[in-house]
Each structure stands twice: as C-alpha cells, then as structure tokens.
Amino acid sequence: MAKPASGKFHESLPMQAEVPTLGLAPAGEEAWIEVIRKMDAVYKDLVESQTLLERQHAALEEAQQFIDSVLGSMTDVLVACDARGRIQQVNPAMVQLSGVAEKSLMGSAILDLFEDEDGAVAARLAGCFREARPISDLEVHMRQQGGGATPLALNCSPRLDHRGRLVGIVIVGRPIGELRRAYHQLDLAHQRLTRTQQQLVVSEKMAALGRVVAGVAHELNNPISFVFGNMHALKRYGAAISAYLDAAHGRADPQALEELRRKLKIDSIAADMKPLIDGTLEGAERVRAIVQDLRRFSSSQREGLEVFDVTRTIRTAVDWVVRAERVKPAVVFDMPGELDVCARKGHLHQVIVNLVHNAADVLQNRPDPRIEISCRREGEDVVIKVRDNGTGIPQTHMDQIFEPFFTTKPIGQGTGLGLYVSYGLMKEQGGDLTAANHPEGGAVFTIHLPANPG
CATH class of the missing domain: 1.10.287 (Helix Hairpins)
Known part of the structure; x- marks a missing residue:
C-alpha cells in the first residue's frame, strides 16, 4: 500500500x-x-x-x-456598484481623480460622487438600475476632495448574475478634457489627410496636364493661327476702306470715286467682312474655351456643378491625349451628337484624360492600336466606357488597380495615382468607376455618372 x-x-x-x-x-x-x-x-x-x-x-x-x-493600468475611471447603488470596487484612476481614499469610497453611494442639482444624473442612473439598460456618454461633474468638480463622460452597463438578475452596474468614465484633446487630434489628422488627398489630386492633374501639353499646344495653335490670318486680312481691308472714305470725304469726282471703289474692291471687302469677323470671333471663342478647360483642369479649387455637353467634353479630352501621342491609336466613338449632364466638368475631363492616356500607353507596341469610347444615357445615369484592344488586366492586379501608387509601369514613367484619383473623383460626384476585361480582349473601364444629381 x-x-x-x-x-x-x-x-x-x-x-x-x-x-x-x-x-x-x-x-x-x-x-x-x-x-x-x-x-x-x-x-x-x-x-x-x-x-x-x-x-x-x-x-x-x-x-x-x-x-x-x-x-491599475486603466487610465479611465472604473466603479462597480451593487443593486442599491453602493460602491463595491474602484480602480486606482478613480482614487487618484477623486482624491478620496479607496477605503472611504467603499460602501458609499454612487450618487454622492457627482453633482446633480436638477436630478438628471440620478434619473439616468435609476433607469440603468431599474431596467438594466446601458447608458452611453452621460456627461457628469465628479466632486473632488479639495473642492471643485471634474467633467466626465460616463458609460454605464448593468451587471447580471448567473440567473440573469441585476446585481449592480459597472461605470467607466473618461475626463471630457481628454476626449476633447483626442477629438482635436483626430480632427487635425483628418485635416492633414484631406490636404494630402487634395495635393495628390493636384499633383496627378499637373502630371496629366504635362502629358497632354503637346496636344493642347496644337489645339491652341489652330484657332490662334486662324485669328491671326483673319486679323491681317481685316487690317488690309481697314486700310482700303479708310482710303475710300478719305476720298469720299474729300468730295472727289463721282467717276473717280467709282473707279477707286473698283480698284480697292470695296464691294468684295464689304461682303467678306462679316464672315471674317464671325470666323475671328469663333477662333477667339475656341481659344477661350481651351484656356478655361486648362484652368479648370489644373485648378486646386473645388469645382461646382454645371450643365454641359458630355460628348463634347469627351472628344476634347481624347483630342488632347491623342495629339500628344507618338503612335496615335485609332479612336472609335459611339456617342450621340449631344448629351447634357449636370456634373463637375473638369473632374470628368480629367478622368477621361487619365483613362485614354492609360489605354494609349498599353497600346504602344500593338500593330493595330484602337480605343473604343461609348457614351449613352441609361436610366438616371450616363454610362461612359473606354475600351482598348490590348492584353487586358491580369487577375492578380484586378483588386489593386485603384489603390494609390500601384502601377505596372517602369519607375519614372508612372505615378500610380491616375486611377486612384479618377476613382475618387467619380465617387465624389456620386458616381462610380469600375474595371474589367472585355470578352473580346482588352480592358474596359466604365464610368457611371448621375445625369441630374439631387
């Protein structure tokens, strides 16, 4: 044994x-x-x-x-009470904040800790005791030993036994000053994040603007040359008309005046003046429109909503990109002659520029580069699709293409911000930007934009 x-x-x-x-x-x-x-x-x-x-x-x-x-490690105050509201347990943070010894706190009434002139605190706590209902963000002023009071934000939860009966409550509180400091720090962090996002948007805008500047210069050169040519013609016409008027005011012989009229071709000038002036105004308007597009495109200010022809905006953005490309892809449009939408024109213009530029980059080494762009109204939305006939998007990249700084281009040839910014600009307008591979090959990016946002 x-x-x-x-x-x-x-x-x-x-x-x-x-x-x-x-x-x-x-x-x-x-x-x-x-x-x-x-x-x-x-x-x-x-x-x-x-x-x-x-x-x-x-x-x-x-x-x-x-x-x-x-x-002991909790920075928030903690108080546990029984069902009668008598304190059973406190943590060191509570002892330190109140200035009362732990032994003195044990057994005292929880309501004795707080100032409650109108009985609002007692009413809220009574609801927690009576109905076992939790309380969130109850603002109170806790009395301190040396006088004065500390503002607290309390969260109260009922404490139940194994039979589900209320045996007390647990109170956790944090000085409101700390909360305010935390909220202030959070607000500052949010402001910095917002500024950083705005800077990213502006940086991507300027990067895109640099890519299409050659096309824009060509776009500006045509109407400016047209205006210059017309102005030289108008200058010659002005000199001829002035000579004829001087002769007429000098009481010249009617026969000599008629001869001068034929010589200076006054009748032809008079017939040509209106088309010249109209053409010059049209060229000047075209220059102004391009400049406004450039300012809107590069501006860092928040753009307001406006009604504009989305098809014209798409064609302008595509022209900017294609004219600057060394190898120009064929562009096929499938759009109505005119389609008005209420949106932020500069944002949509930038998104189209980014999508078309990405498509053109993908097609650099293709023997038959082609970009297909469609636009139509579908219900309450305007749907724009930009498709290329490239190799498509690898499935491993499909979930990453809208992430910031993600790019498959060599270092120095891509910022990785184009699609990220474009996605954000569409979301900001209540729209959406998605990517997929086309069944017939290549990638297709689809924009959903509310035609008339509420």
Whole structure:
C-alpha cells in the first residue's frame, strides 16, 4: 500500500503489518483490514482535495493579481456598484481623480460622487438600475476632495448574475478634457489627410496636364493661327476702306470715286467682312474655351456643378491625349451628337484624360492600336466606357488597380495615382468607376455618372 504525501492523519493509524491477529477469527481480520483500506482511501481523497484546493487558490490569486494589474493600468475611471447603488470596487484612476481614499469610497453611494442639482444624473442612473439598460456618454461633474468638480463622460452597463438578475452596474468614465484633446487630434489628422488627398489630386492633374501639353499646344495653335490670318486680312481691308472714305470725304469726282471703289474692291471687302469677323470671333471663342478647360483642369479649387455637353467634353479630352501621342491609336466613338449632364466638368475631363492616356500607353507596341469610347444615357445615369484592344488586366492586379501608387509601369514613367484619383473623383460626384476585361480582349473601364444629381 502506497504511503500518502502527508503522514499526519496516517500516523494515528496502525500500520497494516502491525494489526494484531492473535485470537481473531479470519473473518474479523479481513474486516479490520478492509476498514484500514477504506480509511486510507478516504485519506488519499482528502490529500487530493487539499492539493486541488491549493491549486485553485493559487489560480484565484493569479486571476486576482491579473485583474488588479488591469484595473491599475486603466487610465479611465472604473466603479462597480451593487443593486442599491453602493460602491463595491474602484480602480486606482478613480482614487487618484477623486482624491478620496479607496477605503472611504467603499460602501458609499454612487450618487454622492457627482453633482446633480436638477436630478438628471440620478434619473439616468435609476433607469440603468431599474431596467438594466446601458447608458452611453452621460456627461457628469465628479466632486473632488479639495473642492471643485471634474467633467466626465460616463458609460454605464448593468451587471447580471448567473440567473440573469441585476446585481449592480459597472461605470467607466473618461475626463471630457481628454476626449476633447483626442477629438482635436483626430480632427487635425483628418485635416492633414484631406490636404494630402487634395495635393495628390493636384499633383496627378499637373502630371496629366504635362502629358497632354503637346496636344493642347496644337489645339491652341489652330484657332490662334486662324485669328491671326483673319486679323491681317481685316487690317488690309481697314486700310482700303479708310482710303475710300478719305476720298469720299474729300468730295472727289463721282467717276473717280467709282473707279477707286473698283480698284480697292470695296464691294468684295464689304461682303467678306462679316464672315471674317464671325470666323475671328469663333477662333477667339475656341481659344477661350481651351484656356478655361486648362484652368479648370489644373485648378486646386473645388469645382461646382454645371450643365454641359458630355460628348463634347469627351472628344476634347481624347483630342488632347491623342495629339500628344507618338503612335496615335485609332479612336472609335459611339456617342450621340449631344448629351447634357449636370456634373463637375473638369473632374470628368480629367478622368477621361487619365483613362485614354492609360489605354494609349498599353497600346504602344500593338500593330493595330484602337480605343473604343461609348457614351449613352441609361436610366438616371450616363454610362461612359473606354475600351482598348490590348492584353487586358491580369487577375492578380484586378483588386489593386485603384489603390494609390500601384502601377505596372517602369519607375519614372508612372505615378500610380491616375486611377486612384479618377476613382475618387467619380465617387465624389456620386458616381462610380469600375474595371474589367472585355470578352473580346482588352480592358474596359466604365464610368457611371448621375445625369441630374439631387
């Protein structure tokens, strides 16, 4: 028979070898041995129970130490109350903030901690006690030992027993000053993020503007040359008309005046003046429109909504890009003659420029580069699609193409911001920008834009 771990109880019992057998019948001896065995088993159970109890006690001490360390490390104040509103437990942050010793807080009424002239705090806490209803962001003023009060934002939660009955509440509070500082820091971080996003948008705009500047220069050169040519003609016409008027005012001979009229071709000049002036005005208007597009495209200011012809905006953006490309892709349009939309014109212009430029880059080494652009009204939206006949988008990149700074271009040839900014500009207008691979090959980017946003 094995010897127990502790021998105090066992030492009071005779050892089995020492059991007196003289004069006992065999049955009596066996009964005595059985009693010894039973007592030894009971003792063994007692020793195991003691060992288990000691382990549980050690685990309980560890749990208590853990809870105490957690409560001690909390910067928020914590108060646990019973169902009558008497304080049962506080953490060191509460003791430090209130200036009252922990022993003095134990058993005191929770309402004694707060100023409550109109009874609003008592009413809110009573609701938590009565209905086991949590309370969020209850602003109170906690009394301090030396006088004065500290503003707190409290969150109160009911504490239930294993039967679901209310046994008290737990209150967690944070000084409102800390909350305000945290909100202030969050607001500053949000402002910095907003400024950074705006800078990214402007940077991408200027990068895109640099890519299409050659096409814009060509676009400006045509109407400016037209205006210059017309102005030189108008200058000659003005000199001829002035000479004729001087002769007429000098009371010249009617026959000589008629001869001068034929010589200076006054009748032809008069017939040609209106078309020249109209053409010059048209060229000047074209220059002004291009300049306005450039200013809108590069401006960092938030653009307002306006009604404009989306098909004309698309053609202008495509012309800017294609004219600047060394290898010019064929562009196929599938659009109505005119389609008005109420949106931010400069934003849409920039998105089209980015999409067409990306498509042109993809098609640089293709023998038959082609870009297909469609635009139509579908319900309440205007849907614009830009498709190329390139190799398409790898599936491994499909979830990344709208992420900032993601690019498959070599270093120095792409910022990785074009699609990211374009996606943000569409979302800002209540629209959407998606990417997919076309069943017949190549990539297709689809813009959904509300035609008349509410």
